[in-house]
Amino acid sequence: MASEIRMDDSSYQKTEQLTGAEIIMRCLHEENVEFVFGYPGGAVLHIYDALFKQNKFKHILVRHEQAAVHAADAYSRATGRVGVALVTSGPGATNAVTGIATAYMDSIPLVVISGQVPTAAIGMDAFQEVDMVGVTRPCVKHNFLVKDARDLATTMKKAFYIAASGRPGPVVVDVPKDITADIAEFAYPKTIEMRSYTPVLKGHSGQIKKAVKLLLEAKRPMIYTGGGLVLGDAAPELVKLAKTLGFPVTNTLMGLGGYPATDPQYVGMLGMHGTYEANNAMQNCDVLLAVGARFDDRVVGNPDHFLSVPRTIIHIDVDPSSISKRVKVDVPIVGHVQSVVAEMNELLAAETKRPDANALKQWWAQIDQWRSKKTADYRLDKDIIKPQQVIEKLWQVTKGDAFVTSDVGQHQMWAAQYYKFDKPRRWINSGGLGTMGVGLPYAMGCQLAFPDAQVACVTGEGSIQMNIQELSTCKQFNLPIKIILLNNRYLGMVRQWQEFFYNNRYSESYMESLPDFVKMAESYGHVGMNIERPEDVEGSLHEAFAMKDRLVFMNFVTDQKENVFPMVPNGKGLSEMILGDEPGADAAQSEGEG
Amino acid sequence: MKHIISLLMENEAGALSRVAGLFSARGYNIESLTVAPTEDETLSRMTIVTSGSDDVIEQIIKQLNKLVDVVKVLDLNDGRFIERELMLVKVKATGPLREEMKRISDIFRGRIIDVADGSYTIELTGSGSKLDAFLEALDRTVILETVRTGASGIGRGDRILKV
Ligand SMILES: Cc1ncc(C[n+]2csc(CCOP(=O)(O)OP(=O)(O)O)c2C)c(N)n1
Numbered sequence: 001m002a003s004e005i006r007m008d009d010s011s012y013q014k015t016e017q018l019t020g021a022e023i024i025m026r027c028l029h030e031e032n033v034e035f036v037f038g039y040p041g042g043a044v045l046h047i048y049d050a051l052f053k054q055n056k057f058k059h060i061l062v063r064h065e066q067a068a069v070h071a072a073d074a075y076s077r078a079t080g081r082v083g084v085a086l087v088t089s090g091p092g093a094t095n096a097v098t099g100i101a102t103a104y105m106d107s108i109p110l111v112v113i114s115g116q117v118p119t120a121a122i123g124m125d126a127f128q129e130v131d132m133v134g135v136t137r138p139c140v141k142h143n144f145l146v147k148d149a150r151d152l153a154t155t156m157k158k159a160f161y162i163a164a165s166g167r168p169g170p171v172v173v174d175v176p177k178d179i180t181a182d183i184a185e186f187a188y189p190k191t192i193e194m195r196s197y198t199p200v201l202k203g204h205s206g207q208i209k210k211a212v213k214l215l216l217e218a219k220r221p222m223i224y225t226g227g228g229l230v231l232g233d234a235a236p237e238l239v240k241l242a243k244t245l246g247f248p249v250t251n252t253l254m255g256l257g258g259y260p261a262t263d264p265q266y267v268g269m270l271g272m273h274g275t276y277e278a279n280n281a282m283q284n285c286d287v288l289l290a291v292g293a294r295f296d297d298r299v300v301g302n303p304d305h306f307l308s309v310p311r312t313i314i315h316i317d318v319d320p321s322s323i324s325k326r327v328k329v330d331v332p333i334v335g336h337v338q339s340v341v342a343e344m345n346e347l348l349a350a351e352t353k354r355p356d357a358n359a360l361k362q363w364w365a366q367i368d369q370w371r372s373k374k375t376a377d378y379r380l381d382k383d384i385i386k387p388q389q390v391i392e393k394l395w396q397v398t399k400g401d402a403f404v405t406s407d408v409g410q411h412q413m414w415a416a417q418y419y420k421f422d423k424p425r426r427w428i429n430s431g432g433l434g435t436m437g438v439g440l441p442y443a444m445g446c447q448l449a450f451p452d453a454q455v456a457c458v459t460g461e462g463s464i465q466m467n468i469q470e471l472s473t474c475k476q477f478n479l480p481i482k483i484i485l486l487n488n489r490y491l492g493m494v495r496q497w498q499e500f501f502y503n504n505r506y507s508e509s510y511m512e513s514l515p516d517f518v519k520m521a522e523s524y525g526h527v528g529m530n531i532e533r534p535e536d537v538e539g540s541l542h543e544a545f546a547m548k549d550r551l552v553f554m555n556f557v558t559d560q561k562e563n564v565f566p567m568v569p570n571g572k573g574l575s576e577m578i579l580g581d582e583p584g585a586d587a588a589q590s591e592g593e594g
Numbered sequence: 595m596k597h598i599i600s601l602l603m604e605n606e607a608g609a610l611s612r613v614a615g616l617f618s619a620r621g622y623n624i625e626s627l628t629v630a631p632t633e634d635e636t637l638s639r640m641t642i643v644t645s646g647s648d649d650v651i652e653q654i655i656k657q658l659n660k661l662v663d664v665v666k667v668l669d670l671n672d673g674r675f676i677e678r679e680l681m682l683v684k685v686k687a688t689g690p691l692r693e694e695m696k697r698i699s700d701i702f703r704g705r706i707i708d709v710a711d712g713s714y715t716i717e718l719t720g721s722g723s724k725l726d727a728f729l730e731a732l733d734r735t736v737i738l739e740t741v742r743t744g745a746s747g748i749g750r751g752d753r754i755l756k757v
Contacts, residue, residue, distance in 0.1 A: 133608060134611070137608075137611065137612060137615050138615060138619050141662070142662040142663075145607070145608070162662060194662075195665055195757060196603065196604050196662060196663055196664055196665040197662050319660070320656050320659070320660075321653065321656035321657050321659075321660050324649070324652065325653060328649070
């Protein structure tokens with residue numbers, strides 16, 4: 001193992017003899033970890049004992065290991081730092097897997113430490129044994145089984161380095177119990193180099209020049225940015241680029257906040273539930289600049305339909321395998337998005353040529369015409385609360401400055417459509433895996449990272465029940481989260497698909513026997529509110545957010561049959577949207593597939 | 595199209611399963627896969643025979659490069675290369691077959707490495723297609739058993755895959 005690491009001796013600090021468990025603590029200290037989200041058990045008892053004796057980081061005891069990983073994940077999304085979770089072997093480890101897979105799909109840097117049965121018991125079907133390295137292999141950036149306490153420190157260093165660099169992702173470090181008791185010399189390498197892992201940083205200058213030239217010649221340009229822009233902290237550079245060029249910008253679900261939503265050049269989110277103007281501009285542009293986005297199936301719809309119109313595509317991504325995966329691109333640029341976009345800005349600053357103003361004016365006129373369809377409009381009702389209305393008011397009451405986490409379903413799409421994110425790292429959701437149950441633990445991660453910030457968890461009555469036990473964690477750690485439950489008594493997104501594509505056969509999508517959410521919140525020691533009248537929406541939100549030190553569980557009883565529009569049915573092209581005022585469902589019916 | 599991909603990876607436990615898992619998870623074909631340590635015992639060299647359109651092969655190479663344990667990847671089909679595979683075939687060798695099996699083996703430059711009362715074991719090296727041709731030249735009923743190593747490959751001349 002040592003042969004692959006090059007460290008000159010000077011990079012070591014002075015050494016000490018410590019147990020494996022103590023070494024793990026010291027590694028976490030060296031990495032300036034603030035929070036470890038975890039849950040104890042047999043295999044990690046030595047680690048928890050060492051944890052008891054330290055006070056540099058805070059341990060957040062969750063009520064389910066899945067929530068530990070989600071909370072660490074949200075901490076990372078909100079701060080840009082590596083999230084850390086600690087779980088025991090066997091069931092603790094498998095409970096963590098959904099959280100790990102969720103982080104993996106959205107490229108979130110995590111280090112997950114899992115306990116393992118003692119080395120000698122591995123492979124014996126020992127009590128609480130599971131092959132964690134095998135189970136997580138397909139959903140981690142990398143994983144390690146530590147076989148010698150002397151390897152612990154370097155393995156931890158590698159784990160943090162791999163998680164955070166290149167295209168980020170979760171790394172699992174599986175530590176057998178005996179290793180945590182063994183004594184070894186502790187020395188934390190300051191830097192690490194791995195011959196097998198060398199992420200690209202700077203983009204190819206020739207390609208960047210070519211890209212800038214193409215952008216300057218574009219007649220119908222479009223900028224499309226994704227989660228990679230947010231994770232790469234390149235939003236300021238992108239705003240500068242878009243402003244210099246005057247081009248329209250769209251963000252993916254993962255990329256919201258990458259470009260300020262209230263800016264006139266912003267045309268809204270694109271994709272399955274994107275705006276009419278964003279999807280049409282995407283479809284009809286002649287030069288497309290994609291930044292930290294991956295042309296996934298929910299974003300470009302049917303790739304053949306997308307490619308049926310000729311356009312030149314420039315694609316900037318830190319991960320070469322994201323380029324030309326689903327859609328062939330013309331100018332690939334592999335590199336850290338921040339450095340590449342900054343280099344484009346420098347080239348533009350030195351360049352006198354500007355895009356063809358006339359062409360751009362015509363293109364904007366076309367976009368404004370699409371915009372005038374106002375597909376985001378919805379009809380307010382005087383008796384029933386519309387879910388869109390709740391999110392709009394949430395945006396107003398929080399002055400657009402809250403951390404908004406969401407679960408998965410219709411409420412997620414409404415939150416994405418109606419909360420206008422002006423800053424990156426404010427919109428925290430599971431875009432890739434689409435994991436119901438992330439909302440509340442995500443809110444915990446955000447609130448811990450930013451104790452004074454407003455944190456709202458937009459959720460559905462299906463999703464919130466998937467990690468409802470975390471209300472107890474919120475009480476223990478005094479997390480004044482505001483839960484915005486859009487309660488439509490349905491697994492709404494499932495119901496919508498059943499309405500459109502399965503002839504209204506609502507198979508198992510009704511949520512029966514819901515708890516009294518107010519009493520439930522109160523029994524956990526929180527404040528509960530029922531809101532049933534449209535005219536009470538705004539006032540109740542003000543009231544809730546005024547309770548700065550309390551978690552408020554707001555149960556908004558909303559329209560049961562409201563649907564998310566626009567919608568690009570599965571397998572259709574981006575410009576083949578169903579809009580809210582058209583029934584449209586029939587046209588899409590034959591294409592339906594879950 | 596068939597491609598032969600060579601790669602060098604850290605000789606770590608589980609490295610092989612990462613590669614095999616990648617191919618199954620992403621639905622790529624594997625015709626054969628061989629792996630063994632190199633003269634530098636920290637490195638293993640793997641040869642994968644796969645097939646797919648150019649786009650698929652490009653993705654395979656990128657995905658392999660992305661594996662943290664993989665040090666270097668080379669698509670041998672990008673240049674000139676030599677491909678070799680070893681096959682052991684046990685054939686019936688009774689009566690007139692004894693002569694005939696020897697003759698066919700000679701034609702393909704095989705070697706009889708084990709002789710028993712009713713059978714020969716023939717060792718044959720060559721490209722995959724040569725081994726296929728040998729099997730085709732034999733009557734199915736005389737083949738008792740075959741075992742193939744899967745292809746290994748190396749670039750011609752100055753093409754070197756090394757850290
Ligand atoms: C863990 C998990 N199971 C199942 C699904 C499939 N699914 C997607 S949306 C949805 C309905 C969500 O219902 P709810 O939380 O009430 O939100 P709504 O759509 O009503 O806003 C389901 C079941 C999922 N995304 N995640």
